[in-house]
Amino acid sequence: MRSISSRQRSRILELEEDARPLDPDAGERDRLMAEVHAYAQRFLDGLPERPxxxxxxxxxxxxxxxxxxxxxxxxxxxxxxxxxxxxxxGLVPSHGGHLGYIPGGGIYASSLGDYLAAVTNEYAGVRFTGPGAVEIEDLILDWMASFAGFPAGADGNLASGGSIASLIAVVTAREAAGLRARDYERAVVYSSAHTHHCLHKAIRVAGLAEAVRREVSRDGDLRLCPDSLAKLVAEDRARGLRPWLVLGSAGTADTGQVDPLDRIADVCEREGLWFHVDAAYGGFFALVEGCRRVLAGMERADSLVLDPHKGMFLPYGTGAVLIRDGEALQDAHAYYASYLQDTVESEWGGRSPAAVSPELTKHFRGLRVWLPLLLYGEAPFRACLEEKLELARYFHGEIGALGFEVGPEPPLSVVTYRWVPKSGTADAFNQALVEETHRDGRVFLSSTTIDGTFWLRMAVLAFRTHLDTIDLALEVLAEAVERLEAHPERWRSEASAEAPAEALAGGGGG
Known part of the structure; x- marks a missing residue:
């Protein structure tokens, strides 16, 4: 046994004592948990009264x-x-009145999963060291692949959100196509004006900033047009370019529209293009029987992104990517390190999540998905999703009845709308209108710009959003319009006041 000096021993024991607060005993843990739990209860019980x-x-x-x-x-x-x-x-993301952007979730059972994942500190990156954690994540991915219609050979990864999931998909598509740096200036990416910006960012981060970008025209419902896509692909081939990647959307953030995925898939199959579908927002609506027709063609994607922190109402930090060809995913991302040689085993088989993702240190985020699904089953999630669809349709009808100009009938749960004043510019009025709702604070609404026109938008996806919330939103909007109409000096500039009223409803988007 190696000797230790009394001085060194004394110093080590002193440091051990100084560090002891980091490992509290059962009594201290109970005291800390009691305070945290009491606050959590106060917060959740008081949510309806909070703005x-x-x-x-x-x-x-x-x-x-x-x-x-x-x-x-x-x-x-x-x-x-x-x-x-x-x-x-600011915004209270767990509030039922969160009707802006694409709301996140935060169901209570997931917080318990996160607590257990943090206490046990399971590592979900390598199967050898955390076989149970990896098995749970694999089961979750298998379940997602099943309702999305992906084949048995598909693989995927639970990521921190849609951005990292999209990056994994883009890198896999790049490697599957055999693209090298010398090819990037000829490689062509096809998307619509409403493709989520995280995909354009993923392309840049993946080293493909020099790739050719083609914006495909949209149909009357603001969906990517397959005929226009086919025409652009043919033109690019004639130019000597290399058509490569098509980005489709199963629920755009701007308008909630679902591209005609089946027809886009036909073009991609015929032309040998990688078809990526961003279903971060809309993919989980496939659990609702009536939505499967709207999402038809999603199952034909080469890669698919889903965000459980949206459509499953989980806490932020939960995304997923599915790749139709599981081997392509592994070929694109797998690396070997000598210090991890012990982790290569044949007993359990299967790949490790760290081999198919940029993440090596991987939080056990699968527990926040697995626990509530096994605790409650699928039925409450399906009912909650269907409720949001009905609430969006209700709002679309009611906001139109209040005199607002409305966008297309919502295929999912995003509604676009705006007020056209009798005089002054509509854009200025609606910008003031959304700011007026923010000052009110009882609900949170957001806006977007479509073809140069300012629109308000409402996204119904928070699991605490119910009929009374939508009625409150209608009340807030009606009151805000009345205040602004009564005080035009709050929004109408001298220049906009001179604009002819008949020009105000122009700008498209509706």
């Missing part, structure tokens, strides 16, 4: 006044700061 959005963000400055790492501080005070300066400012 969905708080315009005043001055409380954020108080965070820095606490300092950072200077010494121990009581948990109660830290929880109060979290409540006031984090949960109490």
């Amino acid at each position: 969905a959005y708080r315009h005043d963000k001055s409380a954020v400055r108080e965070i820095r006044k606490l300092g950072f790492g200077r010494g121990p501080q009581p948990l109660a005070g830290l929880i109060d700061r979290i409540d006031e300066s984090v949960a109490g400012v």
Whole structure:
């Protein structure tokens, strides 16, 4: 046995004692958990009384006044700061009144899964060291592949969200096509104006910034036009370019529209193109029987992205990618390191998540998906999704009845609409209108620009959003319009006031 000096021994034991707060005993754990649990209960019970959005963000400055790492501080005070300066400012994503962007979720059972994943600190990156964690993630991916209609040979990865999932898909498509740096200037990517920006970012991060981008025209419902796609592909081949990747959407963030996926898949199969479908928002609606027709063709994609933190109402940080050809996924991402040689085994078989993703250190995010699905089954998720579809249709009809100009009938749960004032520019009015709803704060609505025209949009996907929420949103909008119409000086500039009224409804998009 190696000898140790009394001085070294004393120092080691002293450091051990100083570090002991990092490993509290059962009594201290109970005390800390009681305070956290009590706050969680107060927060959740008080959600209906909180505003969905708080315009005043001055409380954020108080965070820095606490300092950072200077010494121990009581948990109660830290929880109060979290409540006031984090949960109490800006958007409250867990609120039923979150009707902007594409709402995230945050179901309670998932928080318990996250707690257990953090306490056990399971590593979900390598099958050898965390076989149970990897098996759970594999089961989740198999389930997603099944309802999405992917074949048995498909593979995938649970990622932190749609952005990393999209990057995995783009890199897999690049490698499957055998593209090398010398090919990038000739490789052509086809998308519509409403393709999510994370895909364009993924293309750039994947080293393909020099690739040729083609914006495919849209039909009257703002969906990518397959005939236009086929024409562009033929023209690019005639130019000596290399058509490569088509980006389709199963629910765009701007308008919620679903591209005609089946017809796009026909073009891709005929032309030998990789077909990627962004179903981050809309993919889980495939669990609803009536939506399968809308999403027809999604199962023909070469790669598919889904976000469980959207359509499964889970906490942020849960995305997924499915690749039809599982071997293509592994060929694109697998690497070997000598210090991991012990992890190569044949007993359990199968690949490790770290081999098919940029992530090596991998949080056990599968538990937040697995636990609520086994706790409740599929039925409540399916019912919640169908409820959101019905609420969007209800809002579309009611907002039109209030006198708003409305966009297309929603195939999923996003509705676009705007108010056209009797005088002044509609864009200025609607920009003021969305700002007026933000100041009100009872619900949170967002906006977008379509073909140069400013539109408001409502996205129904928060699991706490119900009929009374939509009625409240209609009330907030009607009151805001009345206030702005009564005080035109709040939105109408001198220039816009001179614009002819008949020109105000122009701009397209509806």
